[in-house]
Amino acid sequence: MLDQLAALGQGFLVALQPAKLLFALVGVFLGTAVGVLPGIGPALTVALLLPVTFKMDPTGSLIMFAGIYYGGMYGGSTTSILINTPGESASMITALEGNKMAKAGRGGPALATAALGSFVAGTVATVGLAFFAPALVDLAVQFGPADYFALMVLAFVTVSATFGDSPLRGLTSLFLGLLLGLVGIDALTGQARLTFGVPELLDGVEVTTLAVGLFAVGEALFVASRRKYAPEEIEPVRGSLWMTKEDWKRSWKPWLRGTALGFPIGALPAGGAEIPTFMSYTIEKKLSKHPEEFGKGAIEGVAGPEAANNASAAGTLMPLLTLGLPTSATAAILLAGFQQYGLNPGPLLFAEKPDLVWGLIASLFVANVMLVVLNLPLVGLWVRLLAIPQPWLYAGILVFASVGTIAANPSPVELIMLALFGVLGFLMRRYDYPIAPMVVGLILGPMAETQLRRALAISLGDPAVLIESPLAATLLVIALIALVAPYFLKGLERFKAAED
Amino acid sequence: MEHAHPGRRPDWAALLIAVGLLALAGVVAWSASAATAGPGYARIGPNAASYVVAAGLAILGLATVVAAFRGDIPKPEAFDPMAVCLILAGLLSLIGVISVGGGFIIAVTLLFALTARAFGRAAFLTDLGIGAALGLIAYLGFTRLLSLSLPQGPLEHLF
Numbered sequence: 001m002l003d004q005l006a007a008l009g010q011g012f013l014v015a016l017q018p019a020k021l022l023f024a025l026v027g028v029f030l031g032t033a034v035g036v037l038p039g040i041g042p043a044l045t046v047a048l049l050l051p052v053t054f055k056m057d058p059t060g061s062l063i064m065f066a067g068i069y070y071g072g073m074y075g076g077s078t079t080s081i082l083i084n085t086p087g088e089s090a091s092m093i094t095a096l097e098g099n100k101m102a103k104a105g106r107g108g109p110a111l112a113t114a115a116l117g118s119f120v121a122g123t124v125a126t127v128g129l130a131f132f133a134p135a136l137v138d139l140a141v142q143f144g145p146a147d148y149f150a151l152m153v154l155a156f157v158t159v160s161a162t163f164g165d166s167p168l169r170g171l172t173s174l175f176l177g178l179l180l181g182l183v184g185i186d187a188l189t190g191q192a193r194l195t196f197g198v199p200e201l202l203d204g205v206e207v208t209t210l211a212v213g214l215f216a217v218g219e220a221l222f223v224a225s226r227r228k229y230a231p232e233e234i235e236p237v238r239g240s241l242w243m244t245k246e247d248w249k250r251s252w253k254p255w256l257r258g259t260a261l262g263f264p265i266g267a268l269p270a271g272g273a274e275i276p277t278f279m280s281y282t283i284e285k286k287l288s289k290h291p292e293e294f295g296k297g298a299i300e301g302v303a304g305p306e307a308a309n310n311a312s313a314a315g316t317l318m319p320l321l322t323l324g325l326p327t328s329a330t331a332a333i334l335l336a337g338f339q340q341y342g343l344n345p346g347p348l349l350f351a352e353k354p355d356l357v358w359g360l361i362a363s364l365f366v367a368n369v370m371l372v373v374l375n376l377p378l379v380g381l382w383v384r385l386l387a388i389p390q391p392w393l394y395a396g397i398l399v400f401a402s403v404g405t406i407a408a409n410p411s412p413v414e415l416i417m418l419a420l421f422g423v424l425g426f427l428m429r430r431y432d433y434p435i436a437p438m439v440v441g442l443i444l445g446p447m448a449e450t451q452l453r454r455a456l457a458i459s460l461g462d463p464a465v466l467i468e469s470p471l472a473a474t475l476l477v478i479a480l481i482a483l484v485a486p487y488f489l490k491g492l493e494r495f496k497a498a499e500d
Numbered sequence: 501m502e503h504a505h506p507g508r509r510p511d512w513a514a515l516l517i518a519v520g521l522l523a524l525a526g527v528v529a530w531s532a533s534a535a536t537a538g539p540g541y542a543r544i545g546p547n548a549a550s551y552v553v554a555a556g557l558a559i560l561g562l563a564t565v566v567a568a569f570r571g572d573i574p575k576p577e578a579f580d581p582m583a584v585c586l587i588l589a590g591l592l593s594l595i596g597v598i599s600v601g602g603g604f605i606i607a608v609t610l611l612f613a614l615t616a617r618a619f620g621r622a623a624f625l626t627d628l629g630i631g632a633a634l635g636l637i638a639y640l641g642f643t644r645l646l647s648l649s650l651p652q653g654p655l656e657h658l659f
Contacts, residue, residue: 052642052646052648054648055646055648168560168567168572169573171556171560172521172564175556175557175560176524178553179524179528179553182528182550188546189545189546191535192535193532193535193546193550194528194531194550196531217591220615221584221588223619224580224583224584224587224615224618224619225580225583225584226577226579227580227619228580228583229577229578229579229580389621390619391615391616391617391618391620391621392616392621392627392630394619395611395612395613395615395616395627396612398587398590398611398615399612399631399634399635399638400638402594402608402611403604403608403638403650406650406651407642407648407650410649410650410651412595412598415591415594415598416595419588419591419592423588426584430576430577430579431514431517431573431574432574445549
């Protein structure tokens, strides 16, 4: 307990340096701005900015990325409330009630409860991160390669199969990512895989190129292709911005319940904020004294899910920082951010670079305070961003997507890949294939392969090593259950349907 | 997203996805088998993972065939092919201009104007101007402030 406080105190000494504060401010500002723009979530925001920060100070840049991550979440809720286009699936629930509130002239209180709920959830969850991360690090030190491999297999399954709409489509997306992960020179033997004689492919596929292609280019193609059929409408913020006493009374409990759901679920390698936000919505609907308002703009339906969303974002940082395990698209991009400086998150990073890790955690508190200050009074400014005409907005996004890609790797081959990933992202959207598993697969696939080969090298090739450690065996069994559970549940649903 | 009843016509788009997955599996497996096995010190060579991925893709391809016949792959909604083609034209001109050494600003100008066109803007010349201005700002910002290099062409040499 005291250790954590001391470490966090050290972290604040780093995070409160003027230069680091400036990085955090730039991060939250950019994060909110880009998060507000429709169709762009935090994952894409960080991906677009990764190449820009290539030559900057690592601690400062990572603080900025964290600011963008949190800022993107705040900004995303503004978009969901004012236009019914959530930037990411986790804000879908916010859009459900929030957009109804905005239509009824209660956009101000909806934005306020989302911002304050995000603040409460972000702060409480970051405290959780600070206190539980060291314990997980102590545990992770004892992990062998087989344990890590099992953990990654579990993450693969939960991210792609268990919690999506369709395990088939989720796994397909994952395997496409794993396929891209194969491309390049094998780290252990130096053999080139799937490079087809193209020298630019020897270094492998950049996570940022994949993410920017799938998210930015894919999204632009998709929105353009649907423009004639589903026009967007911006809901102006009318009336008071402030929450009434009644609003406060109806908001604070959903905030705390949302946090309690979001943080643990985000921290488990279960991936995604969809589950906790959805659970929070269901619970608030059950507990509300005004259940009839749900579907017509109930403030609890914004407060709870929005808190759950932000808490799970902080929770996702737990496996990322302590185990190096990304469980969402944004976490995968953040991992790429660490890797671009040659840093590998995990127990070693806590021991070797405590200033960086704790400075980063402390900066999350700072970012949260900045965000609530930036968001409440300045909401009018952010709303004005929504007035950018759609043609210029998406044209600008594509320009910056290509600038970022070509600055990271000055070769037309990189741009060709960007365009191809964009087309793939467009097709995946059309046929409702999830995108996050592919990004996670690309970054986690090679890591899982390395751990597997390390484990088998230690055991002299005996595959029994994979289940000899009780932890690895347990994790693999859970992964297997998580893989078949959706089919079992589907069978159950069918059974129920037949009964009715 | 209607799910068709079993026994109806197969979903051709889904079958095409299945064929694509199976073809990818074939390419990965073929390229692993064609690669000369490395020195024997690694217990699991670099090709093992390729075979795992190939097997996974093949299984998913077959599962997609089943899904196509059962109507389990969502039917996409109507779309505007013209808009998609315009954005693709923008991306192709970006790649083309940079490949022939036309430079960053011209490439980005075309990308901007064609994308804006895809989203229904009629004032193509205005958008070319805006794209050029945006390209210039991005160029100066990236090269001067962030000291990153961007592709050079005739326009870039003026600055």
